[in-house]
Amino acid sequence: MKSIYLDHAATSPMHPDVIQAMIPVMEGTFGNPSSVHAFGREARHIVDVARDKVAASIGASDKQIIFTSGGTEADNMALIGTAIARKEQGKHIITTAIEHHATLHAANYLESQGFDVTYLPVDATGAVKLEDLQGALRPDTILVSIMMINNETGIIQPVQAIGELLKSHSAYFHTDAVQAYGTEEIDVVSLGVDLLSVSAHKINGPKGIGALYVADHVRIKPITYGGEQERKRRAGTENVASIAGFGKAAELAMNQRAERKAAYQQLQDTFVSELEAAGTNFFINGDTGPRSAGIVNLSFPGTNVESLLMNFDLSGVTVSSGSACTAGSVDPSHVLKAMYGEDERVTNSIRFSFGYGNTAEAVAEAAQTVAAIIKRLTKGKE
Template sequence: MERIYLDHAATSPMHPQVIEIMLEVMQSTFGNPSSIHSFGREARHLIDQARAGLADSIGAKENEIIFTSGGTEADNMALFGVAESYQHKGKHIITTKVEHHAVLHACQKLEKMGFEVTYLPVDESGQISLDDLRTALRDDTILVSIMYGNNEVGTLQPITEIGQLLKDHQAMFHTDAVQAYGVEQIEVNQSFIDLLSVSAHKINGPKGTGFLYARSNVKLSPRSFGGEQERKRRAGTENIAAIVGFHEASSISNGNRKAKREQFLELKRTLIEKLRKLNVEFNINGILENSLPHVLNLSFPGTSVEAMLVNLDLAGIAVSSGSACTAGSIEPSHVLVAMFGKNSERLTNSIRFSFGFNTTVEEVSKTAEETARIVSRLKK
């Protein structure tokens, strides 16, 4: 049976060029980057090259890139690092109700530590109101963390407008750009972003590596202690092969961003048009005109998310839902709850389709046909 993978927002397969360059590094460069001998210097040179390339991809300086184990650690480093370093200026933090759990759970922990957190609501498209942010902003606000593009429904937030609103305020502006990096053009200075999180495995790089961009004037309390790596901001011997692989994945992803966006938008249009031709009843969660090109979240009235996921998997199609499905119970997606309310039927019948560099129009067409058959069967 042919298997179709449409869950690239969860994780993406490594690009062949990334695998090739990582194997080369693993075979030839094993020195500790902190060692001063030739083996260490060779490893350090590779890390320096990667740092420079990744910094350039967002318009940052090399010393503003901190390598992490991925997006979760980057988010945690940003939130806890800023909170501990600037608590003398205030203990108020602003975020949204639709953030990734790496931000939301960190905020919940900070609340237990005595910080006050305001969770901004979103409209039915999944977007915050700038007026709500302006109202929530206080003299003692030290951090605003608002994601670039949502991982479940794809909605983009008005990042540049948020940055402009905050540029004359003491609050640091952090954005989780894990889903947006590589598909959206990100310029940290033009958008007045102080901190930004990225993960390699979302852009066909290796799992277990990512970075936090932190503007040079931002003070960050470290989360790990030991060596003096990453300018004393993150202790631990660097994963050289993964960092080099991350850089290669970034170069590929950002190098053909325009063509990739067009490819993803075509796949999105194909799936929607095919479902309509097959007379499938569905609603789009989010807004097509203002969303990540590779993420499409659809609600299928009269179905259940568990049945849809199981039947699609049996048909060889891998997709996902915003819900954490467990045996016999579903925890509703916090994103859909924020958008539509806790009583909306969309909480129990929504599926996320997400595309990658190797997704074809034929695969998406077949997915639409199988989806139509499954929806028809379930509604009977």
């Protein structure tokens, strides 16, 4: 049995061109980019070329890109690095109840260090309300961190409107764009963001590499100490091969963005319509507003997450219950809880995410498998 991988929001397969971009670096370019000799200069050149590509993919300039070990580090640096740099201006931070744990746990840490954090709520739409943000803003708010697309539900947050609203406030605006990168058009200037996180492994690049965009005016302190890499903002020898792969993945994503978005949306539509055609009882979580082309979160009444995950896996449909960090655990999703409270949906929902390598036939087959499992699990409960 060949498994059908529908968990691209957790991580995605590497594109062959990305692998080809990395192999020569691993085989031949072992210099340290900080060394001034020829070996070092060769490695530095690879890092510089990739940095230009990543910068271009979000409308930034090369000096505004800090390479990190992924989305988690980028989020941590955005929150902790700016909070420490601006603590004399204020100690209030605003984020949301539905952020990835990379943001939420960094915010929790800042609370333990004396910062005051407001977690904006969401309702069943799963989207943050501008009025709530407006109401939470204070003169001492130094940072607002709101994600672009939620990783569990695919719900798109009103980042552009938030950027507009924050133009008249001195708080920095950070967005975690990890799930938007690759399918959504991202232009840091028109979005009005000061900081933005991306990760390579969600866009068919290598794992363990990402970037934080930092606008020129932003004051940020490093969260690691050592050498003077990344313009003294992120110490540590650069991961040259992964950076090369990230550059290639960013270039591909930028050139193919519209086609990818259309293709993933079509896969999602195929999946949902096949389930409907099979008479499956399900709800789309957060069906009221714009959602990502690649992510759909479905609630199956009368079931529970653990048995769904086990049955899908045994039948070759690879999915997860939400963020990869909590997958497999029985903890109810903090995102669905924020949307629905103590509702049955919190314990019977599954995320399906589509991407590179999925075909319409495979997705339709997966939907039929899912439909058969739901029928079996809910027999007699209708």
